Amino acid sequence: MENLNFETKDMIKGIVELSDTTVREVMVPRIDVVFLSIDTPVDEMVDAIVSCGHSRFPVYKETMDNVVGVLYAKDMLKYLNRSENVEIEKILRRPYFVPESKKLDSLLKEFKRRHVHIAVSVDEYGGVSGIVCMEDIIEEIVGDIQDEFDNEEEDILKIKENVYRCEGRVNIEDLNEQLSLDLPDSDFDTLGGFVFDLFGKIPVRYEKVSYKDIDFIVQDMDGHKIKTVKLVIKGNEGEE
Secondary structure, eight states, rough: OOTTTTHHHHHHHHHHGGGOHHHHHSSEEGGGGHHHHOTTTTHHHHHHHHHHSSSSEEEEEEEEEEEEEEEEEHHHHTTTTOOOSOHHHHOOOOOOOEEOOOBHHHHHHHHHHTOEEEEEEEEESSOEEEEEEHHHHHHHOOOOOOTOOSSSSSSSEEEEOOOOETTTTTTHHHHHHHHHHOOSSSSSSSSSHHHHHHHHHOTTOEEEEETTTTTEEEEEEEEEEEEEEEEEESSOOOOO
């Protein structure tokens, strides 16, 4: 191992850790996934594909817990210049469901065996909790890859000493590690979920709530979802 460079050592470490990492830890959570209804008009589906820039969309019937297929953008777009109507049911790929608890090394083998690159994750109650792609597993091995569900902006951006602007989707454990905090992570996966619980209601932009020595100021909302939050460590000023 001494003769291996840093990147190679990191890659080997990533491969080894696949057996200890679950789907739940790397999946794109349901709240961040763009779902399409099977009843959505074709022109609206095309608009969604173009505006979102994603390449794969879970398609559901009646509720998002009833995913009936996965729509690949390339399968839809090849029909755009044809005169015949598109029958969505016929071009959907069969969904591959996996439990949140499935280990990534096992999922990687299944992806290769089934020749698929996306799976729908389900929780212990059978509800859809998100999606996991081949890319998510590769990132565990080689590091972050900028693609459709990633944002080029930094998830944790330092504004000044002890003042940070954070994406609501930031993982609580990662936030604790990077900023040396001790926010509770047993009941919440993301900063947005934690802050939402602190408010006990749907907050509005620039509304503030505190936990111990930290002020959380909502910067942006996406519907009912907290999109970005400013963290101000007690004793530092942070104007909204």
